[in-house]
Amino acid sequence: MVRYHKQTRILVAIDCIIFGFDGSELKLLLVQRGLEHEKGKWSLMGGFIQKDEDFVEGSARILNELTGLEGVYMEQLYAFGDVNRDPIERTVSVAYFALIDIHKYEKQLNEDYHAEWFPIKDTPKLIFDHQQMVDMAKEKLRYKAAFHPILFELLPEKFTLPQLQSLYEGIFDYQFDKRNFSRKLQSTKLLVKQKDKDKESSKKGAFYYKLDKRRYAANFHAFLNLIPNPGNLK
Amino acid sequence: MVRYHKQTRILVAIDCIIFGFDGSELKLLLVQRGLEHEKGKWSLMGGFIQKDEDFVEGSARILNELTGLEGVYMEQLYAFGDVNRDPIERTVSVAYFALIDIHKYEKQLNEDYHAEWFPIKDTPKLIFDHQQMVDMAKEKLRYKAAFHPILFELLPEKFTLPQLQSLYEGIFDYQFDKRNFSRKLQSTKLLVKQKDKDKESSKKGAFYYKLDKRRYAANFHAFLNLIPNPGNLK
DNA sequence: GCAAAAGTGTTCCTTTTACACCCATGG
DNA sequence: CCATGGGTGTAAAAGGAACACTTTTGC
Incomplete structure (x- = not known):
């Protein structure tokens, strides 16, 4: 198979900013990281893009793994590419945000994933550049919600x-x-x-x-x- | 060095949608592809992200190689990740769009890069998913221009x-x-x-x-x- | 003096805002 | 019967759209 030579190949991850609304405030779904480095710290739900998977499939898979939900509204937010954003190995992350009806998310996957809803105004410290992702997602959500019935x-x-x-x-x-x-x-x-x-x-x-x-x-x-x-x- | 195991590493490219205005119509700067496959076909200016380069540096480098310009307005458009978007080898592309004063671009780099301005309404067939990128960039430009003095x-x-x-x-x-x-x-x-x-x-x-x-x-x-x-x- | 493009004001209508009172019900 | 939150109307102001004539000057 023909390939491009002498070029750097990089890990590509997808991270999901998952918003929910409990009837009185906006919440964010976070997980405790399972991977070795920074294990136990709070982070967005994410994962590496697989060999034969595009972004839409990848983001849906990741959301589904965590929440069991399908057919959820997701939208690409931004691609993050800072060289050292992941200290283990260079990883480009394509962030997606999801809006879900919090009541549809009933599964007790907390046991599996240590997932938890946090009020958007009171979130724990996040790994890597995940706080930046959340901030950008909030801003985009505001902007979009001002003009579209999202x-x-x-x-x-x-x-x-x-x-x-x-x-x-x-x-x-x-x-x-x-x-x-x-x-x-x-x-x-x-x-x-x-x-x-x-x-x-x-x-x-x-x-x-x-x-x-x-x-x-x-x-x-x-x-x-x-x-x-x-x-x-x- | 610690690395993530058993994950797929992928080529990451940056493609630039470069808009200019000649006083009467909106134009798009295209180049004739130099790489082996699809050589000679029209494409957006792009390149692979380098080992120690983030997206901002990469997009600025690519724009500068083509136009000689610096300090130009650039904004991330979207990340494209379809598995087969590049038939040679899987490549994720992060697209940026740039707005330049067409009169500042005086260099005759056409010789080096076979670059040419095309009226936005009359562009040649582009390789890969570049037409999709251009269409999305046009739409985003419209949307943004309606509300911001861009x-x-x-x-x-x-x-x-x-x-x-x-x-x-x-x-x-x-x-x-x-x-x-x-x-x-x-x-x-x-x-x-x-x-x-x-x-x-x-x-x-x-x-x-x-x-x-x-x-x-x-x-x-x-x-x-x-x-x-x-x-x-x- | 005329063709060609620049520049400027007014009126009408729609949209947005500010604001206060009555209603229905459970306890 | 009263406290609590739900529901509704109006008037004033601002903003947006439609519209036509005068000015300048090169030829």
């Missing part, structure tokens, strides 16, 4: 407006006016009001909504103004 | 409003109203009107403008509404 990926099938609003508020770290928020989200026509209410979090109860799946698919890339004063973003 | 990187130090407008019109493939365009761009406060005019392209002449560099640096990440109807973007 955060629904974090919610269960049925959700209430107050839940949706606390999700946005958690991510943008800002309190929105509930009248304006409701009007804005309703105007996307993505929400279908249900007949039943969530009575968990209040006496009056809040109506459930579902996504209009057709419209959602059509508008996923559409450009909506979902938060006030987007001019303050970067 | 296109100035394509212009010379002094430019006129009509030039700026044709740049935007070329990229968005749409005619803007010059009154609204002028007002919108002026309202960014990024432009400093000069006393002299460009008399090349009209009898009356159009005033030159320069960037307010302080404000530009401060607003580079700021969020501006630079084009009409951004809701049509994706």
Whole structure:
């Protein structure tokens, strides 16, 4: 087989930044590293890309190993290539972020993987450049969520407006006016009001909504103004 | 030295999508491939990442080899990892896009590299997945240019409003109203009107403008509404 | 003096914001 | 009956879009 000569071949890893929302705050799924070096330290879920595996397959495999989930929203974040980012051996990492409905992740894989959800604002020290990856993922999530209806990926099938609003508020770290928020989200026509209410979090109860799946698919890339004063973003 | 065992090491390349603007249309810089396979076919400028080189150094090196330029705007676009994207040997490619003032690129390196500018709407067939890279870069450029003052990187130090407008019109493939365009761009406060005019392209002449560099640096990440109807973007 | 491109103002409409009260219910 | 959180409307302001005429000057 013909090959390129005299070129350096490098390990290529995939690391996954896995976000979840528990109904009140944004969380990050971390694992305790099993590999020899830095064993026991907290890290993102990752692994080396295999011989016959592309990035989509690789990231899905890694997510599935940890959570058992399939068909989850994943998006490439960035490729990290600093020469010494892994002190053992040079490794390029392609980072993906995933948004999952935290309630679908019920498996007790903690035993196998020592995985744990951490509030995004209170995460342990991470190995290598993983904190940088998390920071970049948070920023990208904010940016994207400001204009695209992406955060629904974090919610269960049925959700209430107050839940949706606390999700946005958690991510943008800002309190929105509930009248304006409701009007804005309703105007996307993505929400279908249900007949039943969530009575968990209040006496009056809040109506459930579902996504209009057709419209959602059509508008996923559409450009909506979902938060006030987007001019303050970067 | 400790290493990870039994893992696949892969070639990692960097490919550069180099955009330029000649005053009337957007162009792409391509080279004729020098490597054995597909020799003579048009391709993006690229190369393998070196042993002690990170992505920033690598992309700058590659751009510099082709154009002689330094200090150019470059941004990581995406990492491409399909197993068979390079038929010779599996190669992961990290694509960067660059925006350059076409007039600064005066070197006749065509002899060395067989490089040539092509109108973005009329490019030759490219090797591997390079067309996909170009398409993605165009889309990202559009998206970014709609909200961030990024296109100035394509212009010379002094430019006129009509030039700026044709740049935007070329990229968005749409005619803007010059009154609204002028007002919108002026309202960014990024432009400093000069006393002299460009008399090349009209009898009356159009005033030159320069960037307010302080404000530009401060607003580079700021969020501006630079084009009409951004809701049509994706 | 005319053709060609530059430059500039106003009006209308849509969108965004700020803001406060009533409703339903469980205890 | 009252405390708690859910739900809704309006008015004022700002921003965006549509639109046409005057200016300059080289030929």
